[in-house]
Amino acid sequence: MKTKLALCLVSKSFHDMAIEFLYETITLRQLQCVNPLINLLRHKTKPCKQYRGWWCRRLEIAIGKGSNEYYGGMWPQDIHALWTLVYSCPRLVIFLCTVHYNMANRMRHSLIPTRFRIPRTLFQLIASNCSQTLKRIEIHGDTAIRLDRVELLLKACTLLEVCRIERVDLYDPEWVVYDSPNESDPEECGVELGEVSDAEWDGGNSEVMTEFRRARMNTKWPVEPLRQEIVLPNLHTLEIYPFCLHPGILILPSLLCVGYRLDMTTTSEVSKTNLDRVLGDTYHHLTHMTYWGPTTMIWDILDRLPNVTELTFGAILNDNTALVLPRCHLCLSSINLVWSIYYPATTTYFLAAIAKAVSDGLFPSLHDVRVWECKVEIEQAQRDIFSSLGLTLEYTACFQSRFIKCVQFCLVPLPFR
DSSP states (O other): OHHHHHHHTTOHHHHHHHHHHHTSEEEEOOGGGHHHHHHHHTOOSSTTSOOGGGGOOEEEEEESOTTOOBOOTTHHHHHHHHHHHHHTOTTOSEEEEEEOOBOTTSOOOTTSOOBEEOOHHHHHHHHHHHTTTOOEEEEEESEEEEHHHHHHHHHHOTTOOEEEESOEEOOOTTTSOTTOTTTTOHHHHHHHTTOSOHHHHHTTOHHHHHHHHHHHHHOOOSSOSSOOOEEOTTOOEEEESSOOOOTTSEEOTTOOEEEEEOOTTOOHHHHHHHHHHHHGGGGGGOOEEEEEOSSOOHHHHHHHOTTOOEEEEESOOOSOGGGOOOOOOSSOOEEEEEOOSSOTTHHHHHHHHHHHHHHTTSOTTOOEEEEESOOSOOOHHHHHHHHHTTOEEEEOSSOOOSSOOOOOOOSSOOOBO
16 A cells, blocks of 8 residues: 555656556545545546546445444444445445444443444445445444345345355344335434434535435345345355355355354254255355354264365354264365353364364364364363374464354343444
8 A cells, every 4th residue: 555655646647547556445444534535535636537436446344443442322324424435436346344342441241232233225335336346245243234135235246256244134024024124224214304414414514415315315226126046156155144044045056165153042953954955055066164053063064065175163062962973074174163162161072073083084184173262271182182193283362264253142132223
C-alpha cells in the first residue's frame, strides 16, 4: 500500500495510472470513517474516468476487532451506511465482513452473546451489483443472516468459489414465508416509511443518505425469491454454522473443502443423517473437512470421505465410542484436533486412539497431528509415543483456522440489535 501511494504522488501521470491499484483493496476498521470513504469511492479523477469504487476488488469490513471498541448501540444506522459502501463498489471479487461486540476492558455477559443481524438488503446489493464478479464471501463475528437469504445469494452469484458464513438463522419453510421482510428486518420498515431523519442515520450527511435511499429503492433480488435447485459450478469451499442446508437445494460439483458444524443439542445419528443428505453426492471428491459437532464421529466421518487429506474436528466424544472402530484410510495426511474447554479429557482420548490407529497401520499417509486451542501441556509420554511412530505432534494455544472457534452454551434467547 505504501508503494501504491508513493506511485500516486510522483506526478499527475503516475497518479492516473496508479489510482486503480490504490483502491483495489479497501479495509474499513472504524465506522466513523465510512462516510468519508464513501465520498472518496464516488469521486472521479476526471469526468471521462470511472469513479474510484469501480476499481475496488477486495472490500473488508472489520468492526470491533483488536482494540477497536464496538458495542452495537448504533447498529441499525451503521448497517445502512455499509449498504451504501457496498453499493459504491460494483465489481467486488472478495467481500469480507466481521463485526464483533467488543467493549475492550469492560465486562461482557458471556451467557448472552449479542448478535448483529445482517439485513437482506446488504445481500441483495451484493447479489445485484457483484453477481458477475464475486468469487469469495465471508461473514464472521457476532453476526447472523437468515438461511433462506444465504440460499438466494448463492443462487445469484454462480461464480462464487468460497463461501464462509459463521452464523445463520435456521429457516423452516412450513412456518415462515420465504425471504419474508418482516421476520428479521423490522428496522427496515421505519427507514422506508420515512420515520427516520437523515441526521439520525448518518449525522446529517444528506448526500450519503440519498445514495442509500436510492440503493434501497432500486435493489431487488436478481433471481426469483423461490426455493429452487441451485447449481454452483465453481464453489470449492463451503463453511456454514449450523450446517443445516436443505437437501437438493445446492448442487456442488466442484466442492473440495467443507466446514460442517451443528448445534450442541444435535445427536450423532441426526448429524450423520444430515451430512449424508446434504453432502452425500460430494463425498468422493472432498479433500479437506472440518467436522465439529456435539457428537464427533471421527471414524464414521473418515469412512465417508475416502479422498480427504486433512481433517479438523472438535474434541467432543460421540455418544457410543465403543461401537465405532477405526478403519484403514489411505489418503489422510493431517489431523487437526481442536481442544474443548467443555471436554478437556477427550483430547487425551483422541490422541491415544490416533496413535493406536497409526501403529495398526490404518493411517499409512498420516504424518502430522496438531492440537489447537490447547490450554494444558500435552503429557511427555504421549509425545514420545507419537515420536516413536514417526509422527509430528504439535500443540498451540492459538487457533489456526479462519472458521469458527467455539460455540457458546446459550441458556437464554439471543438479543438482536
